[in-house]
Every structure is written in C-alpha cells, then in structure tokens.
Amino acid sequence: MQVAIIGAGAAGLSIALALHSRGIQCTIYESREAPHRGMGALMLAPNALRILDSLGLYQQLRSRGFNFSTVEFRDQHDTVNDTWQMGNQDQYGYDALRITRPAFLDVLRAAVEERCIKVKYAARYSHIVEERQKGVTFQLGDGTRIEADILVGADGVYSDVRRSIAPTVEPIYSGSLALLATIRRRFANEAASTTIKPPQTTFYYGQSNALLVLPQEHDGSQACLGTQRKYSEQSREDWVHLGYDKDKLYDLFMQDTSEWPQRVQDAMAQIDKDNIYIWPFYTLPDLPSWTSLPHRRTILIGDSSSSIPPTGGQGACQAIETAYTLAMVISTISKTPNLPADSYTTSIASWQSARQERVQKAKLFTTQLDNNRLPPAERAKLPAGTYWEAGQHPDLSWLYGAGLATKGVTRVEVQKNRGAVTRVRAATVDEIYGMNENLQNLPRVGTGDGVKGAC
The missing domain is CATH 3.50.50.60 (FAD/NAD(P)-binding domain)
Incomplete structure (x- = not known):
C-alpha cells in the first residue's frame, strides 16, 4: 500500500x-x-x-x-x-x-x-x-x-x-476578520505589576466588542491577544497587503477598547505593531x-x-x-x-x-x-x-x-x-x-x- x-x-x-x-x-x-x-x-x-x-x-x-x-x-x-x-x-x-x-x-x-x-x-x-x-x-x-x-x-x-x-x-468569507497580537505578559509599570495580575486564559465580552487573552508558552510568558472586526472581503493578494499594513491593523485593533478593565488596557499597551497579524475567517x-x-x-x-x-x-x-x-x-x-x-x-x-x-x-x-x-x-x-x-x-x-x-x-x-x-x-x-x-x-x-x- x-x-x-x-x-x-x-x-x-x-x-x-x-x-x-x-x-x-x-x-x-x-x-x-x-x-x-x-x-x-x-x-x-x-x-x-x-x-x-x-x-x-x-x-x-x-x-x-x-x-x-x-x-x-x-x-x-x-x-x-x-x-x-x-x-x-x-x-x-x-x-x-x-x-x-x-x-x-x-x-x-x-x-x-x-x-x-x-x-x-x-x-x-x-x-x-x-x-x-x-x-x-x-x-x-x-x-x-x-x-x-x-x-x-x-x-x-x-x-x-x-x-x-x-x-x-x-471557501466562503464569513465577513469577519480576526486581529491577533503577541505580547510578553509583563507590565511596563513595575508598581502595577505587583497589584494587577495580567489576564489569564480569558474571553472578555463587552457590549460591542470581545477580546481573548491566551497564554501560549510553557511558562505563560507570552500571550496572544485577539479580537474580531467586521471587514469587507479582499482578494488573496489584498489580504496579504493588509497583513503588512501594520499601522492600519493597529488602528483596527485599538477601536472601541475604552470599555476594557485596567489590566486589559495595560496588556494592550504592550502591543507591538510588528507583532499584529490577521486571520480572515473562511468556511466551506x-x-x-x-x-x-x-x-x-x-x-x-x-x-x-x-x-x-x-x-x-x-x-x-x-x-x-x-x-x-x-x-x-x-x-x-x-x-x-x-x-x-x-x-x-x-x-x-x-x-x-x-x-x-x-x-x-x-x-x-x-x-x-x-x-x-x-x-x-x-x-x-x-x-x-x-x-x-x-x-x-x-x-x-x-x-x-x-x-x-x-x-x-x-x-x-x-x-x-x-x-x-x-x-x-x-x-x-x-x-x-x-x-x-x-x-x-x-x-x-x-x-x-x-x-x-x-x-
């Protein structure tokens, strides 16, 4: 065989x-x-x-x-x-x-x-x-x-x-684009890091937005932050181009984030534009x-x-x-x-x-x-x-x-x-x-x- x-x-x-x-x-x-x-x-x-x-x-x-x-x-x-x-x-x-x-x-x-x-x-x-x-x-x-x-x-x-x-x-486009970013799970503010623990494996749900926080290294030192946005379908080439437009992706990611609690905002403040990537949701x-x-x-x-x-x-x-x-x-x-x-x-x-x-x-x-x-x-x-x-x-x-x-x-x-x-x-x-x-x-x-x- x-x-x-x-x-x-x-x-x-x-x-x-x-x-x-x-x-x-x-x-x-x-x-x-x-x-x-x-x-x-x-x-x-x-x-x-x-x-x-x-x-x-x-x-x-x-x-x-x-x-x-x-x-x-x-x-x-x-x-x-x-x-x-x-x-x-x-x-x-x-x-x-x-x-x-x-x-x-x-x-x-x-x-x-x-x-x-x-x-x-x-x-x-x-x-x-x-x-x-x-x-x-x-x-x-x-x-x-x-x-x-x-x-x-x-x-x-x-x-x-x-x-x-x-x-x-x-494949059929779902109409939604996932935006994901990796951060190191630490705080720039040392005082805050002793009083506000970074989010664990968590789904945050607000009135108009959602955010996930998922550690993904063995010691939890790295985490993925992810959110979702409605976005018009692009050609495969244009999806690639969008993936390289880090300024645009950062602006999309940071929309409607004021409702999140302080420790989530502290975590999001650590996002490096270069570490943002996209995942357009397609289904069969x-x-x-x-x-x-x-x-x-x-x-x-x-x-x-x-x-x-x-x-x-x-x-x-x-x-x-x-x-x-x-x-x-x-x-x-x-x-x-x-x-x-x-x-x-x-x-x-x-x-x-x-x-x-x-x-x-x-x-x-x-x-x-x-x-x-x-x-x-x-x-x-x-x-x-x-x-x-x-x-x-x-x-x-x-x-x-x-x-x-x-x-x-x-x-x-x-x-x-x-x-x-x-x-x-x-x-x-x-x-x-x-x-x-x-x-x-x-x-x-x-x-x-x-x-x-x-x-």
Whole structure:
C-alpha cells in the first residue's frame, strides 16, 4: 500500500505519522520550496492530545506549550461570569494545550524526519490523470506523473485536490476578520505589576466588542491577544497587503477598547505593531462527499474537507482525529487478505459517514460556545440549543473522553464470512472505546478473525 499526501501542514504531517505508525508507506508532496512554519497558535484539547500521545509526540508538545484546564468568561468590569473546561488531567487524562503553530509544526516535522518519512518540496499538485478501482495517477506541476494506491488531499481550505471531488466549491468569507497580537505578559509599570495580575486564559465580552487573552508558552510568558472586526472581503493578494499594513491593523485593533478593565488596557499597551497579524475567517459549505466517486481513491481531510471556527479549539483537533481514523481504516484493509472487491469502497464510505457526523457535532458545539459571548439581549433572540446559559455546562465526555466519541467514532471489524472470505466493515458505534490503564496509548488495530480495531 502506497499513500500520497498533498500538503505538509498539520493534517498532512499527522496522517503521515499515523500511517507510518501502522507500517503504511507514504510520501508527502508540498508545493512550497521549504518547510513553512506558519503563524499564530493552536488550541489542542484532550481528544487530539490523546492521539498525539499515541504517536509519541505529546511530551515534546507539552513542554513547548501552555497547559491549562479552564477558560474564564469576564465582562467589561472584570467580573467572572462563567468558566469553561477545555481539558482536565484527572477527568480526561490531559489538560488542554495552547501552542504556537511554528512550535507544533517543528515537533511534527522532526518526527517525520526521524522516522524517515519522505517529504518532497517544490512539488506542486496539478491534477488527477486517472483514477481506477485499485489506484490513482496524478500529475505535478512539472509534468511528473505519480502512481499511488490512495491520494490524500491535506492542502487546506484553498485545496487544489478538492477540485477533483467538488469542482464548484469555493471557501466562503464569513465577513469577519480576526486581529491577533503577541505580547510578553509583563507590565511596563513595575508598581502595577505587583497589584494587577495580567489576564489569564480569558474571553472578555463587552457590549460591542470581545477580546481573548491566551497564554501560549510553557511558562505563560507570552500571550496572544485577539479580537474580531467586521471587514469587507479582499482578494488573496489584498489580504496579504493588509497583513503588512501594520499601522492600519493597529488602528483596527485599538477601536472601541475604552470599555476594557485596567489590566486589559495595560496588556494592550504592550502591543507591538510588528507583532499584529490577521486571520480572515473562511468556511466551506458542507461537502456531500470527502472522497472521489465511485472508487474513493482520492480523500480529503482537514480544512480541505471541512472548516470549523476556532472558538472551541476543535479545528485542528478534528483534523487530527480524521487523519488518525483514516490511517486506521487504511491499515486494517491493507493487512487483511482475501477481501471482496467492494470492501475498500464500503469501508471508506462508512468511515466518511462517521467522521462527517462527528465533525457536524463539533461544529454545533463551536456555534454554541461562540454564541455564549454575545450580549444577553442578542443571545436571547437565538433559537434554543444554540447557546448555553452561564453555569450550564454540558457533558463533554463525547468530545474529550477516552475514546473519540460515544457515537460517530469509526470501528473497523475484520470477520470471516462463512470461513471463505474476509470482509472489512466500518461502522458508527455507540460504545466508548477506552484506553489502557495509564491512558498513554490508543488501542491498535490488529488483523485476523474477529478482530476489532477502535480509535
């Protein structure tokens, strides 16, 4: 089995490492000429950290990011109105982790290099030449043609691979622009620093504005300040130009900030214009299929197949889950002899259905969390079930628990059929598949009669 992966971002590196852990050969093709470290940071919850731990990456990541369990919701008077649990060592085995994107990618790339996984840079994907029942041929920009058993598109929200599955689908601008800045969590006024502590992991909500404060180094010495503004859509080139206009970004960031409490204003006073960057929010329409039809040899994962707003920290987490579960299905199929001809397509179809169901649930969770930050008068206009009242904390074991979900997780069963042939079936299940006693490793998929592999 040979898998080709387009894109060397978080999703592409994750599936490469997951495939390698199961003995599946893969090659990553990246259009950039050298590794790209990216900007910003990720919020990783227990559901993703458990997978990364099973791949031997958690301890390195943990030492490079800020570990925490709750986020505070504060109003403009600095009053705590609610807290939200993003992780919990005792309950789920892991606290949440806030880590810069460059640090996250550095750890994954180091593991890819250490494990001798092939990465080819300056290898821009062009198009699919032919897809067959048992393989796919695709072409790079320089004319090189490559044969693979499976092609995985992990090339982001502007995916080129997606054209072969959903040629008319384009990212949709949400109308909102995120402005983010990194600061050192200290005060210029030494007297103030002894009496006013800098904000912790906090969402501040005012009458017309919102601000987040998220530490993201291991000792909390660096923090990200973030806010959101309505902004007209720009071309990709103009977004780049706006990103370099630091004076304009600073003015946008500082609009309507007088309502914030003093310690927030002290923190904002430390913003360096050069450390401000933007994130225009783009979403994808729900795709009917993440895989090519009828053979399903081309598969989309991560932002190329779905997009989740960042509020709940589940965008990267769901991409990592998708990568790991797909690797599990591919591994089980590849290691099972004498499969019927339709086993691959039916298993991938069932995997896709399970993942789409879980991603939709994660999207609803994010919408509810997003709506919690609205002013009470606006929130009261929303339909029931689209937000939570303060202190009304739902059970999140389906999301964070030891098992990827109570429903919508993918199970692959390998069974003998009347003693003659072996069939692989992927299905959604209601059981929670647990971890071993020390919560360090996910169960592995085996092969043979009656073996069940769970993610």
